[in-house]
Amino acid sequence: MKILAIDDQQLILLSVEKRLRELGYTIRTADTGQKGIDLFESFIPDLVIVDINMPDMSGLEVVKHIRFIKDSKIPIMVMSGNTNEDVIMDGFTLGIDDYLKKPISLDEMAARIKRKIGAPENTNPIFSEKKEGRMLQKNCVGVVIPCYNEEDRLSSGEFRNFAHQNLGYHLCFVNDGSTDKTLEVLEELRQSNPENISIYDCEKNGGKAEAVRQGTLHLVKDTQLDYIGFLDADLSTDFRDFDDLVKTIETSDFKIVSGSRIARMGANITKESARRIISLTINKIIQTILGMPFKDTQCGAKIMDREIATLMFKDKFITKWLFDVEIFMRMRKHYGKTEAKRLICEQPLKRWIHADGSKLSMKDSVKIVGQLAQIAYTYK
Structure with missing residues (x-):
C-alpha cells in the first residue's frame, strides 16, 4: 500500500x-x-x-x-x-x-x-504495537539552549526524551566555547536524535547573550520553523511550562511570550533567599527603565515568532547577561511603548527551581546595575 x-x-x-x-x-x-x-x-x-x-x-x-x-x-x-x-x-x-x-x-x-x-x-x-504517544505539533518550533561548561548539569535524558516525544520541536544547543567536555556530551545527545537536535559550536566564549543570538540567527535560516525561543540548559524552567508558552503564542496575536517566575498561588517557584531579594530589586530598576509593567524580563524561557526573532537578534547586544532587557527595549524602540506592551505577553510559570551551579555570581549581580544604566542610555 x-x-x-x-x-x-x-x-x-x-x-x-x-x-x-x-x-x-x-x-x-x-x-x-x-x-x-x-x-x-x-x-x-x-x-x-x-x-x-x-x-x-x-x-x-x-x-x-x-x-x-x-x-x-x-x-x-x-x-x-x-x-x-x-x-x-x-x-x-x-x-x-x-x-x-x-x-x-x-x-x-x-x-x-x-x-x-x-x-x-x-x-x-x-x-x-508501539504506543509511544509521540506527538506531531501544530507548528514547528526551534529552541536555542546556550551551554557553557554544562558537562555536569546538562539533563541529557530529559532533552532526549522531549525531542523524541515532540516531533515539531528542533533543539539547537549552542556550545559557547566550553572548556570541559560539554561538546562531547552534546555530540552524544545529537546522535540520539539527529533530525530534531543540532549543535552550533562557538570556538570562543562570548557570553550567554551572544550564544543565544548566534543560535537564533542559525535557526531563522530554517524556513520550516514558525517560532523560535530559548531555554536554559539546566532546565530550571520545566518543559511543560515552555510548551505552555508555545501554546499561548499559537493561539494569540502576541509576538513574544515570556515566562515569569513571579511567585503565585499553586506554582512551584523556588529561589535562594539572597538571590530572590537581589532579583526583586533589579526587577524594580528594570521596570523603571522600560517604562512598561513587565515583572520578570530575565526569565530564561521565551518564545517569539520568526519575524520578531530575526529583527530582535540582528544586531549584537551591548551586555552579556541582560540581553532579555535589551529585547524588551528593542521592541519598545521599534514599535513604540503602547504597541510593544500589546505584542508581549508575560506568562507565569507553574514550575521554576533555581539550579545549583549558576554562572551568575553575587559579584556579577552588583555589576548589573551599571549595565542597566548603560542599557538605559543606549536605548533612550
Whole structure:
C-alpha cells in the first residue's frame, strides 16, 4: 500500500515517513504542493496526506487538482494545524475523507489510515504495537539552549526524551566555547536524535547573550520553523511550562511570550533567599527603565515568532547577561511603548527551581546595575 505525504515542514515529514515505513507502508514525501502533484502522477498512491498551509500552493489547491483535474476518487486526508471551521468545511466540500487536527499523535494518525485503507500485509508486529504517544505539533518550533561548561548539569535524558516525544520541536544547543567536555556530551545527545537536535559550536566564549543570538540567527535560516525561543540548559524552567508558552503564542496575536517566575498561588517557584531579594530589586530598576509593567524580563524561557526573532537578534547586544532587557527595549524602540506592551505577553510559570551551579555570581549581580544604566542610555 502506497501513501503520498505532502507538507512543507521537514520535521513533520520525516516523522510521518519513519512511522509509516515502520508499519509496512510504502511512502513518498513532497515538501511543496506542486512536487506533491508531480509525485501523484508518477507514484499513483493509495492514499494522500496533505497539509493546508503551504507557501506555494495550499493543500486545498492540491485537493482540487486531484478531485477535479485528475478526477480521482483516491482517499485524501488533511493533516493540519489550521482549525478554522470554514477551511475544514471547504475541505470536505472538495471531497476530502478525513481532517486530522494537529497536534496529533502518530498512533492516532496510523489508526485513521488503517481504518481508511487497511494495514499492509507485511506489517511488522513490533512496530504496529508501539504506543509511544509521540506527538506531531501544530507548528514547528526551534529552541536555542546556550551551554557553557554544562558537562555536569546538562539533563541529557530529559532533552532526549522531549525531542523524541515532540516531533515539531528542533533543539539547537549552542556550545559557547566550553572548556570541559560539554561538546562531547552534546555530540552524544545529537546522535540520539539527529533530525530534531543540532549543535552550533562557538570556538570562543562570548557570553550567554551572544550564544543565544548566534543560535537564533542559525535557526531563522530554517524556513520550516514558525517560532523560535530559548531555554536554559539546566532546565530550571520545566518543559511543560515552555510548551505552555508555545501554546499561548499559537493561539494569540502576541509576538513574544515570556515566562515569569513571579511567585503565585499553586506554582512551584523556588529561589535562594539572597538571590530572590537581589532579583526583586533589579526587577524594580528594570521596570523603571522600560517604562512598561513587565515583572520578570530575565526569565530564561521565551518564545517569539520568526519575524520578531530575526529583527530582535540582528544586531549584537551591548551586555552579556541582560540581553532579555535589551529585547524588551528593542521592541519598545521599534514599535513604540503602547504597541510593544500589546505584542508581549508575560506568562507565569507553574514550575521554576533555581539550579545549583549558576554562572551568575553575587559579584556579577552588583555589576548589573551599571549595565542597566548603560542599557538605559543606549536605548533612550
